[in-house]
Structure formats: C-alpha cells, structure tokens
Amino acid sequence: MQQPSVETGKLRTKKPLDSRFAATLKHIRRDRQLLLLFIPCVLFYVIFRYGPLYGLVIAFKDYSVFQGVMGSEWVGLEHFQKFFSNQDFWMLFRNTFLLGFFTLIFGFPFPIILAVLLNEVRVKWFKKSIQTFSYLPAFLSVVIISSMIIDFLSPTNGLINQFISFLGFEKKYFLVDPNWFRPIYVISEIWATMGYQAIIYLAAIAGINPTLYEAAKVDGANRWHMMRNITVPGLMPTVIVMFILNTGNMFRIGYEKVLLLYNPLTYDVADVFSTYVYRKGLLESSYSYAAAVGMFESVVALVMLLGANQLSKRMGGSGLW
Amino acid sequence: MVGQRKLSIFSILNTIILIGVAIATLYPVWYITVISFSDTVSVLQGKVFLWPKGFNFDAYVQVLKDSKIPRAYLNTIYYTALGTFINLLFTAVAAYPLAQRDFFGRKFWMLGIILTMFLNAGIIPTYMIVQKLGLIDTVWALVLPNAIWTFELIILKSFYENMSSQIREAAKIDGASEYRILFSIVIPLSKPALASIGLFYFMGHWNSFFLPLIYLNDKDMFPLQIILRDMLIFNSESDSALVDRAALAPQAMKNATIVLSMIPVLLIYPFAQKYFAQGVMLGSEKG
Structure with missing residues (x-):
C-alpha cells in the first residue's frame, strides 16, 4: 500500500487542482479502514432516510404498484388540491393543532413544578424515590397506557365510573364522547411524560451556583424566598429552550395513542394527519394521496420548528442551532 | 417565627x-x-x-395455555434482542469514524445525517421502500428502517470525541488496525454510553407497536404489543365502539398479559435509572 515517495513528490509540484485531487486520494487512502467501517451508516441513511424523500415524488404522481415510482403518471398538484378542497382538511388541521397546542399549554408547567417541588425536599431517599416513581410511565408502551385509560374509564366496571356512580351521578361513556377525547389525551400525556421531563429541569436546578443560596441565607432569606428568587429565575433559560423546542414539535402528535383510543364516533375531534395518512395510505392503499398529506404535514412541522427557532433568535435568545 | x-x-x-x-x-x-x-x-x-x-393464578395459566400469547412473547424477545444488537452495532461502528476530527468528508457526512432530523418523508414512502426491498413480514422490517437513531448516534459520537485520543495513537503506532482499535479498545471503554443508548433502543423495540402493525401481516409473527392491542381494541373500525370495549376481553387475562409484558421492563427499570437520566440529559443538551 506504501506509495513510492518519488511519485508524491512529483504530484506536489504539479498544478494546484491536481495536487488537491492527489491530496484527496491520499486522504481517502489513509482513511480507507474508517471509510469501510462507515459504509453501513451511509447505506442506512441513503436507503431509509434519503430514499423515502425521493419516494415523495409519488405525491405528484398517480402511483400504481405495477408501473412503479418511475413509470407512474405525473399528475402535478392534483392530490394536494384534492386534499385542500376536502372538508377533512380543516378537521385534521384543527385536531392536530389543538391536540398539540393543549398538550403544550397544559402539559408544559407540570414537569417544571415537579422539579421545583422535588428540589425543596431535604430528605434524600424520599426525593430519589418520588423521582424514580414519577418516570415509571416512560417505560410503559403506548398500548399499555391506552389499555389503562380504557380500563379506568370503562362504563361497566372502570374505577372512574364506579366513583362517579358512587357519588350518585350517571355513568359516562368517556371514550365515545367527542367532548372528552382531548382532555383524556392531554391528561394521559401529562401523566406519561411529566416525570422524565422533570429530569431535565432538576439537572438545570443542580447547575445553579450554590453560593447564591448561601448568600441569600446570610441575608436572612427563607426557602420560599430562595425558591422564588433563585431557583425559578435560574431555571428560566432551560424553560425557554424547552418551550421553543416543544413549540417546534407541537405538530408531532403522539398518533399511536390516537390510533389506539379513537373510534368512528370520535374521529371528528381525534383524527390527526398521521392517523389519516395511515388509514388512507395503508388501509385504503391510496399511496399517492396519503403521501401528499404526509408531505404537507412534514412541511408544516418543519416550518413550525424553523419558525420557533427564528423567534427565539429575534427575542435575543441564542436559538437552538 | x-x-x-x-x-x-x-x-x-x-x-x-x-x-x-x-x-x-x-x-x-x-x-x-x-x-x-x-x-x-x-x-x-x-x-x-x-x-x-x-x-x-388462573389468568396466568390461561395466558400460558393460549396459543398466541407465549409465541408473541418469544417473538418480542427475539425482535428486541436482534434489534437492539443491530442498533448498537450500527451506531457504534458509525460513530467511530465520525468522531475522528480529520475523517474524510466528516463535515459532509454530519450535514447529511443532521438534515435527516428535519426532513421527514413520512410513513408512506418509507413503507414503500420496505415493501420494495421485500422486507414485509420479516424481522428486518422492524430492525433495518430504524437501525440508527440519529440522536443516539450524535450522543455516542460526542462520547467518543471526549475519549482520549492518545489510546488510539498508541494503538496505531503498535500497528493495530482501525477495526481492532474500535472493537477491542473503544467499544469496551464506552460501555456506559452504550448502556445508556442501548436502554433507549431496548425500550423502543420492546414497546414497539406501530412498526409491527404496518409491516407484519403474518399472525404467527405478531409481537406482544399487537396481541395486547387486539385484546384491547378489536374491531375499532366497526360499530362495536358503542359496546364497552373494556368489557369484551376477559379482564384478568388481559391484565395478566400486560403484567407479563411489563416484567422485563420493571426488572430493568430500577437499575436503568442512572442510564435513563443520563440519556435524557444528553439528549436534551444535543437538542
């Protein structure tokens, strides 16, 4: 593999372009083992991440399995027009937006409050146990969580309904009542994510300079003062970053849970872009139409994320990247 | 006072x-x-x-006698073991070259990888590729399309970057190949980081529901989560929604299946705390 030094010497005296080319070759040769190791990674990203992006051309075609992606006929924006003029469009947009928005607005404060409260606990083992318990749901599958929701809300013998009838009210069919879908989704989302999101805030609190607390103590501040004037302000940068991040990801709905909990009676409030894509594309085999809907969803999500980042830069923050 | x-x-x-x-x-x-x-x-x-x-223990006896559930359990174990192994192998092997500061085309590769976090083609085109490759109804459909999670790749790459480069230099002088350095030095030294990302990969496979739902049609291949979902929500597309869904499946049997499916997770959970917190933190810093 060793090249005679004479040759490299000759190349170096040639024109700059050639020498750059030679340097590249040399670089490749030097890194050949690393490059060989890197092949699976390149293949993975090309096939499973960039391949589907190329596959999106079917959103502008009338895809048929027999003609393939290349052979199918171009139809331009027909699928998009069909989707935008469909009455489903606004329903999906509203549902996706509202589920994301309510989860963000109602869910956001919980992990912060939990972290601040945990930070006030002086007994170590108690703090540790509560924190450990609080993120147990992060280990449960979406199927199990949905199963618990269905069980607890069951009209025949669900705990919630037993309690309701114990109080003398009429039992409720929560999961077939469109008014209840969003609250159920949001509350269970809070239950499932509060604990592990608190980890991030607890770490941020741990990063606050301890001399601040000592100085405050010397000045006679009690724990309430310290919490309000040191812990909470110290958390703010993390809170802002997390808020931007969550806003950017607002359109990424936990569609698996929606898929498990919705039914034809609650489609009007529960159906989101992803579940619609799943039904149209994979159950009804309208590949092109579903791909167009999916593409629209991705573009909206991307715009949201870029917009949130831009906004944070405008407001004097650093942005996320 | x-x-x-x-x-x-x-x-x-x-x-x-x-x-x-x-x-x-x-x-x-x-x-x-x-x-x-x-x-x-x-x-x-x-x-x-x-x-x-x-x-x-009636419910458990019933579950074990059932024709579907024990098989589904074995399927889940198989998919999780193979999937997590492939994930870790792919991620570790990909992160190593990327961690070398002067790796050929490093900036280009990183840009290509990070871009995929923003550009998401959606369910349908990915499904079509899996279909085209003939992976439907094989374990590879659950494993390959997500062989590398970009987040975990970046975490591991940062971990490697922070490892001392002296070890690598010394091994190189001794004539060790990159493969040798990676598999007998770097990977053993990065066990804590691998445990942390491995935990997330493991949880991802054990709890996976959507991928088997769309990629597996063969009932004999169903993992636990699909069986659970069927016990829970059969016929959600038909008019049975008015009927109380929870009352349809025998409660105890369904819950016994849930408990069985939770056992490995709950066993890992107390020991996984450290790695879990680490993973969430690293993830949030990178995010």
Missing part, C-alpha cells in the same frame, strides 16, 4: 403533593397487577381496588 411556621406548612404540603404524584403514577400499574390475580366475579362486581380478591 412566622417564617418558621410558613416553612413547615410548605414542607408538609410539598410532601403531600409529591406523595400524590407517586400514587398517581404507581396506582394504575398496581391496579392492573391486582386485577390479574383476582377472580373474575369480584372484578366484574367492581370490588377490587387495593388488594387481590380471591387470589389466584
């Missing part, structure tokens, strides 16, 4: 709230377990709350 009293009231309130949080997260899991050990009559009469009534 006033400050002192306020403080203790705050502490008591705080303790109560936090115990409330712990109960709210633990009770549903406890309740499922209790139901699975209770006799059907007590469950149907709604008499079971805190402790099993008519303690028995």
